[in-house]
Amino acid sequence: MGENEKPTRLTRRQILASGVAIAGTIPFLTKERAAAAPEPRTVALRLTAGTRTLAVNGKPARVFSLIGPNGKPGITLSPGERFHVDLVNQADTPTIIHWHGQLPPWKQDGFPWPQTPPIPSGDTHSYDYVPIAGTYWMHSHHGMQEQSLMTAPLIVRSAEDIRADRQEVVLMLHDFSFQTPDELLAGLTKSNGSQSAMRKSGMGNNMKMDSGSMGAMNSGAMDAMNMASGMRMDLNDIDYDAFLANDLTLADPEVVRTEPGGRVRLRLINGASATQFWIDLGALSGTVVAVDGHPVRPVRITRLPLAMAQRLDVLIDLPGNGSYPIFAQVEGKRARTGIVLAASGAPVSRLAAQAAENAPPVDLSLERRLEAVAPLAPRAPDVTHRVILTGAMAPYAWSMNGEYWPNVTPLMVAPGQRAAIEMQNRTMMPHPMHLHGHAFQVVAINGAPLAGAVRDTVLVPPMGSVTITFDADNPGRWAFHCHNLYHMTTGMMTEVRYPAII
Numbered sequence: 344m345g346e347n348e349k350p351t352r353l354t355r356r357q358i359l360a361s362g363v364a365i366a367g368t369i370p371f372l373t374k375e376r377a378a379a380a381p382e383p384r385t386v387a388l389r390l391t392a393g394t395r396t397l398a399v400n401g402k403p404a405r406v407f408s409l410i411g412p413n414g415k416p417g418i419t420l421s422p423g424e425r426f427h428v429d430l431v432n433q434a435d436t437p438t439i440i441h442w443h444g445q446l447p448p449w450k451q452d453g454f455p456w457p458q459t460p461p462i463p464s465g466d467t468h469s470y471d472y473v474p475i476a477g478t479y480w481m482h483s484h485h486g487m488q489e490q491s492l493m494t495a496p497l498i499v500r501s502a503e504d505i506r507a508d509r510q511e512v513v514l515m516l517h518d519f520s521f522q523t524p525d526e527l528l529a530g531l532t533k534s535n536g537s538q539s540a541m542r543k544s545g546m547g548n549n550m551k552m553d554s555g556s557m558g559a560m561n562s563g564a565m566d567a568m569n570m571a572s573g574m575r576m577d578l579n580d581i582d583y584d585a586f587l588a589n590d591l592t593l594a595d596p597e598v599v600r601t602e603p604g605g606r607v608r609l610r611l612i613n614g615a616s617a618t619q620f621w622i623d624l625g626a627l628s629g630t631v632v633a634v635d636g637h638p639v640r641p642v643r644i645t646r647l648p649l650a651m652a653q654r655l656d657v658l659i660d661l662p663g664n665g666s667y668p669i670f671a672q673v674e675g676k677r678a679r680t681g682i683v684l685a686a687s688g689a690p691v692s693r694l695a696a697q698a699a700e701n702a703p704p705v706d707l708s709l710e711r712r713l714e715a716v717a718p719l720a721p722r723a724p725d726v727t728h729r730v731i732l733t734g735a736m737a738p739y740a741w742s743m744n745g746e747y748w749p750n751v752t753p754l755m756v757a758p759g760q761r762a763a764i765e766m767q768n769r770t771m772m773p774h775p776m777h778l779h780g781h782a783f784q785v786v787a788i789n790g791a792p793l794a795g796a797v798r799d800t801v802l803v804p805p806m807g808s809v810t811i812t813f814d815a816d817n818p819g820r821w822a823f824h825c826h827n828l829y830h831m832t833t834g835m836m837t838e839v840r841y842p843a844i845i
């Protein structure tokens with residue numbers, strides 16, 4: 344078992360070590376000092392975009408990397424620290440990295456707008472903004488680099504995290520293929536006619552989900568599930584070669600040795616490009632305390648749905664000195680990945696890479712139970728945008744209001760407005776929708792009002808609807824898109840825009 348020095352394991356000792364490493368630039372963080380907000384950092388942290396070789400299923404794979412100042416993937420910030428980062432592009436190709444869920448000024452969001460082009464190979468770009476605390480992540484927004492693992496955790500610790508003194512464990516998920524993203528995309532689109540031909544023909548707008556189009560689907564690339572309506576639902580566009588948990592499979596999973604007392608804060612990140620998971624705590628039960636970095640009222644739970652790009656913070660108190668697998672099972676499949684929490688000296692048995700049964704589709708069962716600790720102030724929306732999610736597997740193309748990125752009509756909001764977006768999914772695929780630059784509250788599911796979670800990514804299930812509201816308090820140009828990389832790439836993205844942006 345590879346339990347030593349695995350990249351994203353985060354123990355109190357490592358946090359301490361990173362504190363020592365940065366002690367030359369800010370005062371050493373004792374618990375008291377951390378709670379009292381340290382001095383702003385004046386020297387930038389270095390984040391390097393590069394490449395590395397990963398072993399998957401016993402075979403080497405060339406993938407991207409995002410290595411932080413301590414030589415490990417991503418960045419962990421102490422309470423009160425600014426996000427002051429020099430991003431060095433050593434990836435031999437242009438890139439731009441998005442700080443998913445963070446609320447920086449728009450030109451630091453890491454999206455390839457004309458005003459903020461990708462960083463050329465060999466160049467460095469600097470960022471400096473006040474981060475929000477919680478479990479976040481970073482990923483390339485350039486082409487399909489995200490599929491090739493240009494992704495990493497971005498953890499912003501709070502003073503409360505320090506006081507709680509729990510062992511922090513990051514579990515980041517990926518879907519992996521030995522094919523290139525371009526090959527995967529070609530596999531989805533080739534049998535269905537080209538995207539441009541479809542656009543010219545005006546198809547793709549309110550495409551019918553009839554049995555003919557279902558039959559034309561790439562049968563090896565999806566699982567279909569029967570729904571109550573008798574219609575079939577599409578899951579998993581792509582047949583991946585492996586599912587990774589902190590870069591490893593269950594054949595040789597990360598084993599995190601737990602500290603005496605066994606009090607863990609598990610920071611789950613779904614960094615997969617086109618896969619949703621059920622987190623299965625097995626013999627353990629956990630308490631969800633935050634979603635997408637934002638605190639929620641505690642929910643006690645053992646199986647947790649995790650849509651693409653979403654995060655969950657789960658408190659787990661280990662019942663004994665044993666070893667406990669944390670599984671992440673792919674929706675609609677038996678395939679799973681995971682890590683092991685194991686007390687010092689506890690034996691770790693071999694884990695099957697397949698569960699006994701297929702997992703159901705990821706759904707809104709947890710979403711309905713969530714309640715933000717800090718909800719938006721009650722207020723009627725000043726502006727409401729309705730967005731119809733459209734598209735189909737054949738031809739493979741996805742859109743919003745029938746428009747394909749980048750040929751879209753921006754959704755306008757003005758500073759000071761309370762904005763609402765009602766998303767109606769008229770497809771048989773689930774769409775995890777992500778708004779840049781704002782934290783929104785989930786206020787309705789299928790028309791039923793809800794005082795739900797504040798978050799940055801919400802799943803809109805097949806033929807379902809979800810309404811979100813947010814305060815327009817961050818002027819700029821903001822991407823709003825499905826976080827299934829292949830849906831986004833074939834068009835399922837639009838812009839939320841403020842007036843008079845240059």
Ligand SMILES: [Cu+2]
Pocket residue numbers: 741772773774775825826827830831835
């Ligand atoms: Cu989608």
